[in-house]
Amino acid sequence: MQHPAPWPARPNTQHLGLPFFDAAHRDLVAGLLPWTEAQQVDEHDDRAACRDWVQRLGQAGWLRYCVPAAHGGALPQLDSRALVLLRETLAFHSPLADFAFAMQGLGSGAITLAGNPAQQARWLPAVARGEKIAAFALTEPEAGSDVAAIGTEATLASPGHYRLNGVKTWISNGGLADFYCVFARTGEAPGTRGLSALIVEANAPGLNDQEHLQVMAPHPLATLRFDDCHVGTDALLGPSGGGFKLALQTLDIFRPSVAAAALGMARRALAEAVAHARQRRMFGATLADFQLTQAKLGEMSALIEAGALLTYRAAWLRDSGAPQAERSQAAACAKMVATENAQRVIDMALQMHGGRGVQVGCKVESLYRDIRALRIYEGATEVQQLILGKAALQG
Structure with a gap:
């Protein structure tokens, strides 16, 4: 894919009215949405594209959400809800843009949490400006x-x-x-x-x-x-x-944002499916006129909202200072449900497109490939199941 597919619709932002979010979060999305829609990045070469995205995200100030304000960040501390909204919005536009953003945060997260003043001063401002790429x-x-x-x-x-x-x-x-x-x-x-x-x-x-x-x-x-x-x-x-504890603390911050990336991809797949259903004609009607299509779109919507609520709850619990065990369980639940549901949603969207859905260059085809890794990295679905199962036994 060389350029993002034409926009089927702007993503639904009704969820910003939920009590998990405040005015600052709503303002963040209000600024990010038009910015993402204006970006045209050639993604044929993934490495060149990633460099391009990091540079653009840094210049526009979005990478400032990856580090605390003391080192050039946008907010006093890392804010999980901001990270969730950023990743969801970027993933709707381009999963590679989401990847570029997320890796700046994950790659520098350990420095934010445990770095000494000299380490933080050397690396974090450069990460926030997009001048240094982290891993x-x-x-x-x-x-x-x-x-x-x-x-x-x-x-x-x-x-x-x-x-x-x-x-x-x-x-x-x-x-x-x-x-x-x-x-x-x-x-x-x-x-x-x-x-x-x-x-x-x-x-x-x-x-x-x-x-x-x-x-x-x-x-x-x-x-x-x-x-x-x-x-x-x-x-x-x-x-x-102290490395093991530091690794877990870093992943704990960013795991809900993996769920958010899955949400963004699922929301894009639903938007693509709706746009296709409205214009695809068959048997003298549009695909959207058939009740089977309406039922599938309804199921896709419900799967997305289930994952969304769990994701926003996990981010809110971390930001509100909930006990570590509660936060970890919420993050595991969000990551598991949102990524698994997104896989189902994207598969249904591709099926609705018929043969067009598997054609290279079709947005749902690339989403079908993009979503698969999210069920594995930063803790596979089975790992999240074990976390939740052990918690249930202990409770």
Whole structure:
């Protein structure tokens, strides 16, 4: 796809009247909607497009929502509801624009949460301006959902340097980022208690990030290889051995926003289906005249709204300071329901388009490929089910 498909309609914003949101959130969307509609980015080359989107988002000020105000951000603290609304709106227009925005937040989130003043001053303002591209490097070939299995090691090579060895894979913005927040084993204790986080610059000697991965919906992904990569001890994020907790805290902020991205894609699929049903003629009527079509559109709408309410609730709970367990359960519920429902909605929209739906260049065809990864990354559906199941047993 070289340019976004013609707009079928502006996304419905009735949800902004819900008590989860305030005037600042409504103003945010009021400004973001016309801006997204004015953007025309050639997405044929996903890496070039991502750079373009980061630059545009930075220049327009939208990346300021990825960092706190003390470091050039738009709000005093990271606001989950703002992140949710930004991702939902961007994903409606372009899933790649959403990806570019989200990775700036996720890639720098650990610095926001645990960085010292020097680290925050160096990286966060540049992320907010779109001058530096961030990445979050947690996953390994044998350590995805099982974070305790991380094998990448950071050993003290000298009093002032770590020597980093290991492999990270499925890293978003890999080969594109200016720096990586890398989680590695520093050996304070077995399992998750022996993990730490470090900021590793892309040009660090011993780091190879050029093994790009090709996936069904083009996104910048790569495998990172660390071969005696030397990193200063001043790159350590937070306390040594605190990496696992930091990774969970970072994901906790952004997991509801994954659900929001799914919402944006589902809302676009519904808009495309409505537009198609109104103009497609068959048997002397439009597709929209048939009750079967109306029933399907109704089901799609209900699936979207169910995911939306869970998503907004999860973001609101985090912003309101709810207990950690409650926030984690809400985020898991939102991520699971919104992504699974979005997959169903997009599939129904494609089916409604008939043969046109599987033609490359049709918006629902690209959405069909874009949505699939959201049911996997930042905790697969099965992981969310386990979180909720364990919580039910404990309750």
